[in-house]
Amino acid sequence: MAKSFAAFAVAGLIGVGLASAQSPAEMEKHIAAARLAAGSDHVGLFDRICAEGRTVGTPRGGGAGRGAAGAGRRGGGPPPPPPPRESWHAEPAKVFDNLYYVGMTEYSAWAVTTKxxxxxxxxxxxxxxxxxxxxxxxxxxxxxxxxxxxLISHAHLDHAGGAKFLQEKYGARIMMSAADWDLLDQQNPPWKPKRDMVVTDGQQLTLGETTLTMYVTPGHTMGTVSSVVPVFDNGRRHIAAAWGGTAFNFGPDKARLQTYAASATRFRDIVAKAGADVLIANHTDFDGTKRKIPALAQRKPGTPHPYVIGPDAVQRYVTVANECAQAAVAALP
Ligand SMILES: [Zn+2]
Known part of the structure; x- marks a missing residue:
C-alpha cells in the first residue's frame, strides 16, 4: 500500500511539475474547477482554501501566521491564556446511531461508539x-x-491538544502517523502526549463490530491521516469520509502543495471505491456542522439525514481540496 502510494506520489509530482512557472491562467483554471466542484454545498471549503491558494505566493498569504493552529507555541514565554468558554463551547450531539459530535464551535471531535x-x-x-x-x-x-x-488526524494543537489529557486520565491509546509523532517531537509542545501507536497507510482499526480504515495523506502536515468510517442511520449503513487536514498554512512550499494535491487525488479514489456518502470534517465550517447539527435536531422521521450528502458530493469535496492545491502550485513562481 505504502509502496504503491510512493509510486503514485512521484507520478503526481511529475504530472503537476510540468506546469512549472507561475501561471495566472493555470491558477484561474484550477480555481474555476474548484468552484464548479464546490457547487453550493462546499462553499466554506472553497472560500477558505482557494483564497489561501491564490495568495500563497504573496508575503501575507499562505496562512503561515495562524499560530493558534500550529503545533507549538514558539517564541518562548508562557502560553497565552485559553479563550473564554463562551467563545468556543458547543453542545454535544448524537449524529448517527454510532457517531457523536463532541467538538467545539469551530473544531470538531467525533466519537465512534462500538460494543x-x-x-x-x-x-x-x-x-x-x-x-x-x-x-x-x-x-x-x-x-x-x-x-x-x-485517532489524531494531524499533530496541530487544534486537533491533538487534548490527547495527553485522554491518555493520562483514561489510558486511551493515541494513534498518529510516524511523521506527525516526529513533528511533535521536534516542536515538543507542553501538550504533547507520550508517543504511542503509529498509524500506517491503509491500516485498519477494529473495535467491537466497527472497522475504520486510515490513510496517510501528506500535505497539510506530512503525516496527516484521513479515514473512512462506517456509520448507521436508524440501522441503515453509510460510509463517512474524513479528510484529515485541509488548509495550506505551511507557507509557499511548492513540493508540499504538490504532495497535498496528489494525496487528494488518491483519497478521492479511495472514497469513491468505498462508496462514501457522508462527509465529516475536523473544522465545522468545512462540513456544514454549524447548520447540520441544528437541522438534525429538527429532523422528522423518514426525512433525509443532513450529513448524508451522497458519493458525488463527498468526491467533489476532495476535488475542491485537490484543485485549490493545484491553483496554489500555479500561483507560485
Ligand atoms: Zn492543522
Whole structure:
C-alpha cells in the first residue's frame, strides 16, 4: 500500500511539475474547477482554501501566521491564556446511531461508539477537551472512560491538544502517523502526549463490530491521516469520509502543495471505491456542522439525514481540496 502510494506520489509530482512557472491562467483554471466542484454545498471549503491558494505566493498569504493552529507555541514565554468558554463551547450531539459530535464551535471531535468502547477522532484543544469530550460524552449518556483509541488526524494543537489529557486520565491509546509523532517531537509542545501507536497507510482499526480504515495523506502536515468510517442511520449503513487536514498554512512550499494535491487525488479514489456518502470534517465550517447539527435536531422521521450528502458530493469535496492545491502550485513562481 505504502509502496504503491510512493509510486503514485512521484507520478503526481511529475504530472503537476510540468506546469512549472507561475501561471495566472493555470491558477484561474484550477480555481474555476474548484468552484464548479464546490457547487453550493462546499462553499466554506472553497472560500477558505482557494483564497489561501491564490495568495500563497504573496508575503501575507499562505496562512503561515495562524499560530493558534500550529503545533507549538514558539517564541518562548508562557502560553497565552485559553479563550473564554463562551467563545468556543458547543453542545454535544448524537449524529448517527454510532457517531457523536463532541467538538467545539469551530473544531470538531467525533466519537465512534462500538460494543467494545469508543474511538475518538481528534482530541481538540488542551483547554477544551475536558469540557467537550469528557463532559460532552457524559451529557450524552456515554462514559469517557470507554475511550479506547484516539485517532489524531494531524499533530496541530487544534486537533491533538487534548490527547495527553485522554491518555493520562483514561489510558486511551493515541494513534498518529510516524511523521506527525516526529513533528511533535521536534516542536515538543507542553501538550504533547507520550508517543504511542503509529498509524500506517491503509491500516485498519477494529473495535467491537466497527472497522475504520486510515490513510496517510501528506500535505497539510506530512503525516496527516484521513479515514473512512462506517456509520448507521436508524440501522441503515453509510460510509463517512474524513479528510484529515485541509488548509495550506505551511507557507509557499511548492513540493508540499504538490504532495497535498496528489494525496487528494488518491483519497478521492479511495472514497469513491468505498462508496462514501457522508462527509465529516475536523473544522465545522468545512462540513456544514454549524447548520447540520441544528437541522438534525429538527429532523422528522423518514426525512433525509443532513450529513448524508451522497458519493458525488463527498468526491467533489476532495476535488475542491485537490484543485485549490493545484491553483496554489500555479500561483507560485
Ligand atoms: Zn492543522
Amino acid at each position: 467494545e468502547g469508543i474511538i475518538l477522532i481528534d482530541a481538540i484543544y488542551d483547554y477544551s477537551v475536558e469540557d467537550e469530550v469528557d463532559g460532552g460524552l457524559r451529557k450524552l449518556g456515554l462514559n469517557p472512560a470507554d475511550i479506547k483509541y484516539v
